[in-house]
Amino acid sequence: DKKTAAAAAAAEPVQIEDDRTGLSVETLKRAFADNLFYIQGKNADIATLNDYYMALAYTVRDRLLHRWLGTIKAQLKPKVKVVYYLSAEFLMGPHLGNNLINLGIYDQVRQAIQESGLNLDELIAQEEEPGLGNGGLGRLAACYLDSLAALEIPAIGYGLRYEFGIFDQEIRDGWQVEITDKWLRYGNPWEIARPEATVEVKLGGHTEAFVDGAGRYRVRWIPGRTIVGVPYDTPVLGFKNNTANTLRLWKAEAPESFDFQAFNLGDYYGAVNAKMYSENISKVLYPNDEPMQGRELRLEQQFFFVSCSLQDIIRRHLYVGGKLENLDKNAAIQLNDTHPSIGIAELMRLLVDEHNVDWDTAWQITQDTFAYTNHTLLPEALERWPLSLFGSLLPRHLEIIFEINRRFLQEVSAKFPGDTGRLARLSLIQEGPEKFVRMAHLASAGSHAINGVAALHSELLKRDVLRDFYELSPEKFSNKTNGVTPRRWIMLSNPELAFLISESIGDGWIKNLGELRELERFANDKEFQSRWRQIKLNNKTNLTEYIRKRTGLVVDPHSLFDIQVKRIHEYKRQHLNVLYIITLYNRLKQNPELEITPRTFIFGGKAAPGYFMAKLIIKLINSVAAVVNSDPDVRGRLKVVFLPDYNVTFGQRVYPAAELSEQISTAGKEASGTGNMKFSMNGALTIGTLDGANVEIREEAGEENFFLFGLTTEEVYALKARGYNPWDYYNGNPALRQVIDQLASGVFSPGEAHLFEPLVDHLIHRDEYLLLADYQSYVECQDRVGEAYRDQEHWTRMSILNSARMGKFSSDRAIREYCEDIWGAVAVDVALEEYVQATA
Ligand code: F58
Secondary structure, X not given: OHHHHHHHHHHOOOOHHHHHHOOOHHHHHHHHHHHHHHOOOOOOOOOOXXXXXXXXXXXXXXXXXXXXXXXXXXXXXXXXXXXXXXXXXXXXXXXXXXXXXXXXXXXXXXXXXXXXXXXXXXXXXXXXXXXXXXXXXXXXXXXXXXXXXXXXXXEEEEEEOOOEOOOEEEEEOOEEEEEOOOOOOOOOOOOEEOHHHOEEEEEXXXXXXXXXXXXXXXXXXXXXEEEEEEEEEEEEEOOOOOOEEEEEEEEEEOOOOOOHHHHHHOOHHHHHHHHXXXXXXXXEOOOOOOOOOOOHHHHHHHHHHHHHHHHHHHHXXXXXXXXXXXXXXXXXXXXXXXXXXXXXXXXXHHHHHHOOOOXXXXXXXHHHHEEEEOOOOOHHHOOEEEHHHHHXXXXXXXXXXXXXXXXXXXXXXXXXXXXXXXXXXXXOEEOXXXXXXXXXXXXXXXXXXXXXXXXXXXXXXXXXXXXXXXXXXXXXXXXXXXXXXXXXXXXXXXXXXXXXXXXXXXXXXXOOHHHHHHHHHHOOOHHHHHHHHHHHHHHXXXXXXXXXXXXXXXXXXXXXXXXXXXXXXXXXXXXXXXXXXXXXXXXXXXXXXXXXOOEEEEEEOOOOOOOHHHHHHHHHHHHHHHHHHOOHHHOOOEEEEEOOOOOHHHHHHHHHHOOXXXXXXXXXXXXXXXXXXXXXXXXXXXXXXXXXXXXXXXXXXXXHHOEEOOOOHHHHHHHHHOOOOHHHXXXXXXXXXXXXXXXXXXXXXXXXXXXXXXXXXHHHHOOOOXXXXXXXXXXXXXXXXXXXXXXXXXXXXXXXXXXXXXXXXXXXXXXXXXXXXXXXXXXXXXXXXXXXXOXX
């Protein structure tokens, strides 16, 4: 009866774990309200949107903690091999939506939030993304962490917890303005600080030789200063499994005892100053993309996070009872470009100086443990540090590098006797009036595996940039074509498309992207085509709304959305795109009745703050946009939009809305590209050169579904070898000549006739990236695109086939290849950790 039921209910103990882990809509609602009150300290009367976001974030975090702890337990075991991904950048993107997808609770949470009188999309939009990377390289690291967790591979990503990530971009008067990125302003609910795992890092000072108790010659490093690294951990969930790996980012702080000495001497302010100096190391991400700059603080950043990470790796290895000689059995350390390659000298130092391992054994361990991924073919981007700077910051490491080099060159001599040219080319030290440490050489000599990031790039590495290393150790080289995660880049970004795909072929594609092939049988299906088109239109309409909000521009969602988003760089040739826009504009001016396919050209991307030409290209895009968009003669046919502050969040809106993907770099310059893959998966067709992964995208999609133009790498080399003269192209092509003359005479810079002179000068005198040579081919190809778009049925068919055939470009495939060929890592099962009260 009623009374006994009530008594029984009262006697029932409160189940705290329900509110922490329960997944029902009711429990989620209760937990959400509870977090708003007890963590944010707000109730509905005064809560801001951000408070609600935070309350939801904590609700979700609670629900992944048991997976996280279970994963740590399962992976911290003697026989487990862990992948350690060392990267100066991780461009993770917003966490909330992604975690909901991976936990498989998107729908429940949507309902819980709705029943709480709020809108989930608004809360998701509230999150400020951690912009701890510049572009492709940092985003690749994030996709790889996602796939490692999806495949249940034990892995830790190690990097820097920059207080300020990549700058926010504003556009004022057409120019880029940089604003500091204060992403930690409102706190970060996704990280947990682990101060108990702090490590010490030494810098500067000098070295001393001594003979130890066993009569062995040893060296000790007397540092000039010491800083500490405090780890901040963020969970990285696998897709609907129990794995939650860790992203461990290091924050630089002053050691606890920083002020003792100074305080005793009475120099309190000096001591506080020293503390601030220590914290500088993880203060800000360097926003330069390509040309390398020899800034001391950057080398400090690199050494700092690498030393912290290696000490952590050794600590974990010893903790599970491992022997240092067997480090490579438990650890695979991947160098994401050369930024962490100082790790090779640091591991040698830790082994030889601190753990008393003999040199030969230490070198074997080091080589067997490290592997190196190269991400660039541009010679000016290869890292090299002036010897003087390097030696004053890392005196012991410089000695170690000299010794590695001495032994390495001995081996080279043995293999190629008398070949002194080869010795000079291979040396880890670049000789000359100013000497440099060549980091790519250190990485190559100290690793057992070296890979490029697309088939063409890996071939060019062997042929040019690392040719001598290839001739020395061909067995080290392989290709690992990049990939991107379909969880973030299809499911989360393009939910309607994901739904249609799953409805048509089941949802196996999410974990096994090759299954998208099954969509091929719908390519000619009228009903399917029309749904496919409708989804694209919906996504375009959403982007249209966003463009209006951000720029005030009104664009037509029925026009062809032609999009180029990526860092601004001359080799990526955003200005080639602009030359075509001006060409179209001129045609319309000459013949205002001309019928062309209406197009919206959309650009997005940041320029390195010190890269004058890149910033001028942004100004150029905005200047051309100003003229074109306000000219009544072109109305309804041409729009140009530069969307400020391109980042991961914005990428998630852009790829699903794109119909044409611009991948137009000079052949032989783009290592791979990854945006190209995201576009194509979401049904955009590509206009592109045979560069980077475009080659493989075209191979997969079928050449009839790809708009190819431009010189090949071989043709670029040949043209440059016989002497390239851009003047010939200018003189021989009236349309091109008109465009260049307009730029030079100020047609697009009223009142500032000379504004674009530096650009024009460069194009007609040097044109390093061969825009003029590729202009005609690009224009003709773009014209074919415009024609093709008129046949919507055929276009849709090509679009479906592009998505259907992008299975290869899942980061799951890439990670499987790394595991099999380089890391020797296998999946580890994780048991769900039950919630246990701390007192139990
Ligand atoms: C990019 N590199 C490549 N570097 O340009 C691109 O082709 C490739 O797809 C991608 O890596 C992933 O492999 C890149 O993004 C950087 O951003 C560096 C950051 C640190 C300073 C030097 C450039």
